[in-house]
Amino acid sequence: MKILVIEDDLRVAELIERGLSEQGFSVTLAYDGLSGKKLAFQVPFDLIITDIILPKMDGLDLSKQIRERLPEVPIIMLTALGTTDDKVEGFDAGADDYLVKPFEMRELIVRIRVLLKRKSNPSQVTGFVIQYADIVMNLHSKIVKRNQQEINLTPKEFNLLAFFLQNPERVISRTEIAEKVWDTHFDTGTNFIDVYINYLRKKIDKNFDKKLIHTKSGMGFILKEEQ
Incomplete structure (x- = not known):
């Protein structure tokens, strides 16, 4: 190597x-x-x-x-x-x-x-379009849209959203995000994950009435439509 x-x-x-x-x-x-x-x-x-x-x-x-x-x-x-x-x-x-x-x-x-x-050993993607609620992500073109409105994401924001979309309606811990999204066990610091969650929220939730990313106190985060 x-x-x-x-x-x-x-x-x-x-x-x-x-x-x-x-x-x-x-x-x-x-x-x-x-x-x-x-x-x-x-x-x-x-x-x-x-x-x-x-x-x-x-x-x-x-x-x-x-x-x-x-x-x-x-x-x-x-x-x-x-x-x-x-x-x-x-x-x-x-x-x-x-x-x-x-x-x-x-x-x-x-x-x-x-x-x-x-x-x-790259992960195998069975389909290149992921959708949840009104969010559509194209893994090939890297285009993300919510309610037909295109959203510009950084590479890490894109990967974080992809992980949420692949695991909807499931509580995901900060440790799991660090390991699965960044694929390593580095010391993320006390608020590193939260910073990225906030970045993502501003782009996919802030300008929409229905919020999708929710915090579960003491447990992590979940992608879920509000009832």
């Missing part, structure tokens, strides 16, 4: 390279965003690890450009910034996972293996 590591801190980059090489991965290093972008587009990597704060091009812009051209390649972001807003920004830029420095090498390896396993 080929992994591209984009990290401007030479010591951190070499530690990651050594740790991953010991696990049998083939590692290529880049020390700035532009070099990382060039390598990502030239070489077929199985996974990309990038810092956010990089010279020449920051990791957020880099991830957005990589995601546009290479939508199937998993991206892990490394950063010293660990607030909820920072995580949201990272995921919206296209990251699949987010690791806050300092981190243990074994934790990074676990995250890598989870993402590579998901990549090699």
